[in-house]
Amino acid sequence: MHATRWGIIASGQGANRIAFLYYARYKNPSIADRVLLLNTTPADVKPESPLEQIFASNPEFREEYEKIKRERVCIFGRAPSGAGNNWVLGEREAMADYDNIRRYIANLKLRSSDVLLGIATLGGGTGNGSLPYIIHRVRKNPGAGMERINNFLALGILPYDFEAPQRHFNTICGLSRLLRYNGEQNAALVILVDNSQVERVLGLRRGQREERYQRINQEIIKTIHMLIAPSSYASRATIDIADYYQLPSNLGMVHFTPCLSLGNDPDVLSLDAILESASTNAMVPLDKGTATMAYIVVIAPEEKVANGEITQEDLEDISREWAAKHLAGSQGGILRYTSLIASPESKSVDAMILLGGFSLRRIMEKSLEKYYDFKDSLSDGSDERSRIELERVEKLEKQLKEYIALTEEKIARLENKSRKAKAELRKWGLSS
Amino acid sequence: MNEYVITALVVLATLGAGLFLLLTFGISFVSYIAVGVILSVLFASLIYTWWKSKTDRTVVLLKIEILNKIKSSLDRLEENIKEASEFIDIEPFMRDLKRIRKELISKGFFTKDFEVNEKKIEKVTLTAIELESRKVEQQLRSLESLAAASYIEAVTKRLGELLSAARTLVESGFSVSEEYEELRQIVSMPSASLAELLEKRKRGEEEYLRIVEKCISEAEFLLDTAENIADVAHLRKELEIVKEHKLSVEVVHRLQRVRSEASSYLTKPFLQTKKEIVSYLDKVLSFCSGFEREEHAIRVLKDKALGYADPGYLAEFAAIKEEAKRLTLELARVLAREVVALEEELKELGMRKIRRKGVERHVSKLDPRKEFAEFAKEAIEVLRTLAGEYNTRYRTVKIAKNYPAIEKIIAQKLAEKGEVSAEELKVRYAPEFLKRYSEAHPEVKFEKNVLKVKG
Numbered sequence: 074m075h076a077t078r079w080g081i082i083a084s085g086q087g088a089n090r091i092a093f094l095y096y097a098r099y100k101n102p103s104i105a106d107r108v109l110l111l112n113t114t115p116a117d118v119k120p121e122s123p124l125e126q127i128f129a130s131n132p133e134f135r136e137e138y139e140k141i142k143r144e145r146v147c148i149f150g151r152a153p154s155g156a157g158n159n160w161v162l163g164e165r166e167a168m169a170d171y172d173n174i175r176r177y178i179a180n181l182k183l184r185s186s187d188v189l190l191g192i193a194t195l196g197g198g199t200g201n202g203s204l205p206y207i208i209h210r211v212r213k214n215p216g217a218g219m220e221r222i223n224n225f226l227a228l229g230i231l232p233y234d235f236e237a238p239q240r241h242f243n244t245i246c247g248l249s250r251l252l253r254y255n256g257e258q259n260a261a262l263v264i265l266v267d268n269s270q271v272e273r274v275l276g277l278r279r280g281q282r283e284e285r286y287q288r289i290n291q292e293i294i295k296t297i298h299m300l301i302a303p304s305s306y307a308s309r310a311t312i313d314i315a316d317y318y319q320l321p322s323n324l325g326m327v328h329f330t331p332c333l334s335l336g337n338d339p340d341v342l343s344l345d346a347i348l349e350s351a352s353t354n355a356m357v358p359l360d361k362g363t364a365t366m367a368y369i370v371v372i373a374p375e376e377k378v379a380n381g382e383i384t385q386e387d388l389e390d391i392s393r394e395w396a397a398k399h400l401a402g403s404q405g406g407i408l409r410y411t412s413l414i415a416s417p418e419s420k421s422v423d424a425m426i427l428l429g430g431f432s433l434r435r436i437m438e439k440s441l442e443k444y445y446d447f448k449d450s451l452s453d454g455s456d457e458r459s460r461i462e463l464e465r466v467e468k469l470e471k472q473l474k475e476y477i478a479l480t481e482e483k484i485a486r487l488e489n490k491s492r493k494a495k496a497e498l499r500k501w502g503l504s505s
Numbered sequence: 506m507n508e509y510v511i512t513a514l515v516v517l518a519t520l521g522a523g524l525f526l527l528l529t530f531g532i533s534f535v536s537y538i539a540v541g542v543i544l545s546v547l548f549a550s551l552i553y554t555w556w557k558s559k560t561d562r563t564v565v566l567l568k569i570e571i572l573n574k575i576k577s578s579l580d581r582l583e584e585n586i587k588e589a590s591e592f593i594d595i596e597p598f599m600r601d602l603k604r605i606r607k608e609l610i611s612k613g614f615f616t617k618d619f620e621v622n623e624k625k626i627e628k629v630t631l632t633a634i635e636l637e638s639r640k641v642e643q644q645l646r647s648l649e650s651l652a653a654a655s656y657i658e659a660v661t662k663r664l665g666e667l668l669s670a671a672r673t674l675v676e677s678g679f680s681v682s683e684e685y686e687e688l689r690q691i692v693s694m695p696s697a698s699l700a701e702l703l704e705k706r707k708r709g710e711e712e713y714l715r716i717v718e719k720c721i722s723e724a725e726f727l728l729d730t731a732e733n734i735a736d737v738a739h740l741r742k743e744l745e746i747v748k749e750h751k752l753s754v755e756v757v758h759r760l761q762r763v764r765s766e767a768s769s770y771l772t773k774p775f776l777q778t779k780k781e782i783v784s785y786l787d788k789v790l791s792f793c794s795g796f797e798r799e800e801h802a803i804r805v806l807k808d809k810a811l812g813y814a815d816p817g818y819l820a821e822f823a824a825i826k827e828e829a830k831r832l833t834l835e836l837a838r839v840l841a842r843e844v845v846a847l848e849e850e851l852k853e854l855g856m857r858k859i860r861r862k863g864v865e866r867h868v869s870k871l872d873p874r875k876e877f878a879e880f881a882k883e884a885i886e887v888l889r890t891l892a893g894e895y896n897t898r899y900r901t902v903k904i905a906k907n908y909p910a911i912e913k914i915i916a917q918k919l920a921e922k923g924e925v926s927a928e929e930l931k932v933r934y935a936p937e938f939l940k941r942y943s944e945a946h947p948e949v950k951f952e953k954n955v956l957k958v959k960g
Contacts, residue, residue: 337907338907341907341932342907346914349917350911350914352917
């Protein structure tokens, strides 16, 4: 099978850290050096300053950075102090300097069949402002010297629960623009990760904040690794990258969240238990049983696959049972794919469930109040370049509401069908 | 001959030149020149004579070498033909060789004792000797081809008989399969010249001899073992005859008879030993779980033991017992090493409940010099102890390492329906995980493999 080539575009400081750490640590052949770090850091500050902590943890990473910095680090815009947590400014800088950004993206030498993964922290200004616009341009009108790339996925990182209102305001605007841009579908898939939820999953209660950030970032790069894994290994039933976005796009629901269960001992945990374990680790807060789609990727030791202890058929069966229990409706949601990957290096079993089309209620619940706090205080006083126009915000709000309504309707329809089916059974004198 | 003519010509030319100089310059001047020329000629003659004698000696040595080569070729062929005398009539070949020798003597190349005649060959040119050498070589080649053609049939028949006899021995149950295979390869070796055929026969007979000797020693072992059960004197006599005629294929049936009859006396001890070994290896296998390399080696040995179908193989069991002891020791060492490694892991995990008791001392109890039965009895005890210690620690490490992931699953299941059974947890050591959860969470109780929220 032809291996899919991937590229990563990370915009903003937080995303830069994650993308660079992933690149330096995994050296994934599916990515090679196709990692582009975008930032609006002013010219008098070193572009590598957000990565200093990473360099301190491993001096070899600085050498890696030196190798790529000329062609893979793009500083865009002319704002003297970056985007300043203002997504409008981040977007405008990207618009104004798109030709510069385009040259760097073209230099990744991606073909239309390749896949791009955009990473941004949704609470900030640079990544949150620029990434949705860049995705829109690359998918619709990339400009000279570049092919249109439809397979542009986005990884959006949601802020901590405790963060200030403007960051939650940015998040809702960013989420809306990642899902739809100018009324059209934007990213092919939007994968959401919530910092506070990851902390909860990892049980990080104590320790230095910086150390906790590092742990969260590490968890996110593991997600990226699992996402790309089907392209990196000769899997027996690879989820092709086309499957990641085509059907969700058709269903009109493209938001997902990863659930990881890594380093499982195959001598102790059965595949059932591993999937159960993964489902306790969703990376955003979500209501159980509302997800409508699931992509399941399992990486198992090659010898376990070769001797038939772990098979694609078993995984399919177990996934079906798992989905019936965990996804919306009694039949296990609308869409499900499973992929078993035999890894010669692995001694343990790693699993990722990409849950999709779930209710966004819990995510909105944590941000909505802060969103309104900030929105209600907006005025027309600021300068034109950085002004957040209320009319635009209203449009984004409406767009997101429509998206949420569609999602809720699909979930409700599944639940109704399930209820009706049970009622039918009862009419026939059968209990379900 | 030429040199004399040249010398005469030079003398005449010198005299002519002298006469010319005498007439032109007078007697006194010419006498000086004449003395000078005479001295120069004398010196040149000395140099020439020295050079000439050296060259002649080299040619003579070359002639001797060629003739010696002819002699050694003749000797070698004669020797090979004599060696083949068992299977072919060598008289005509010997006659021809004699004729060739006589001719060489009559031509003066060799003395009557067939040594190189150095005096006479001085008068013979090198070319003439080379021509004679080629002629003789051709004659010898023809003779060898004729001899090989006569010999090949006989040697093929002989080797075929040996191979067939060896196969009979293998089929009778003697442990000579490897040697038989070696003999088969020798027999199928390509050979055309007489020398190659002789070599093939020699190697074939040597290998066959090795086979017979191995069979004799196997048969002797059987007789020694059977002696306590029955009278085997008549079989020993048979074996003596075999020993006297090892290279004769006729004795194969005697070997067969000795093995077959001795085996019949040994059926009971054979079956007992086989059962003892197989049963021991089965017990050892029960301690091999998780140690694939060791398990495979023991399985191979067990299959080998099971493969011995009749008492004739009783001798092989001694080697199998030794191998079983060796593999047992290896397994015990591996188990002890793993126990120590697990101890280290437990330390790292902060589990101090299980204390190391010095597992190496169990291994040192095993003494492979002891009789098999005694060794086996002790070994099973040692392996049982080591495997027990290993399993306890292995389970503890696995539970400790996997608990954080399983704790979440248990919590989720409890939240769903207030209870979770070991069966539905679908993990190894499920009861242990549930028990551990109950120890860490006072709001639940663990009874009859089910964890329930209290109240």
